[in-house]
Amino acid sequence: MTDDYSERILSERKVLETMVSMYCRGNHGGDTMCPECRELMEYAFSRLDECPYRKESPSACKDCPTPCYDDDMRQRIRQVMRYSGPRMLFTHPIMTIGHMRNRSA
Numbered sequence: 001m002t003d004d005y006s007e008r009i010l011s012e013r014k015v016l017e018t019m020v021s022m023y024c025r026g027n028h029g030g031d032t033m034c035p036e037c038r039e040l041m042e043y044a045f046s047r048l049d050e051c052p053y054r055k056e057s058p059s060a061c062k063d064c065p066t067p068c069y070d071d072d073m074r075q076r077i078r079q080v081m082r083y084s085g086p087r088m089l090f091t092h093p094i095m096t097i098g099h100m101r102n103r104s105a
Contacts, residue, residue, distance in 0.1 A: 009048060015099050016044050018092060019084035026083065040076050043069075 024030075024037035033041070047061075047068050061067065069077065088096045 011098070012048055013045055015095060016048070017041060018095065019080055019088065020044070022084040022087055022091070023080040026087075037080075040073065040080065043073050044077055 020037050020041040021033060024033045028034045028037065051068070052066070053064070061069070067074065
């Protein structure tokens with residue numbers, strides 16, 4: 001059995017993977033994730049796993065008082081989110097609504 005934190009992290013990882021996959025497929029083509037997008041996804045996973053705030057984290061990384069993303073990676077993940085975010089509402093509506101609900105809690 002997992003605690004709320006573990007479930008939240010698993011959910012965040014799934015959302016990240018979905019968003020990066022959508023971005024890669026839409027911008028780089030192909031059926032598998034390119035090395036650059038895989039690197040970004042793994043980096044985001046590592047930042048999520050190593051968050052110093054854990055259970056007390058702000059509602060979104062962008063609101064964090066101590067951002068942990070390198071500038072380059074922050075720009076790349078923003079680009080992914082700008083592309084994938086609006087599309088997810090149509091392709092993964094339940095995941096999107098759940099993610100938005102978790103972020104506003």
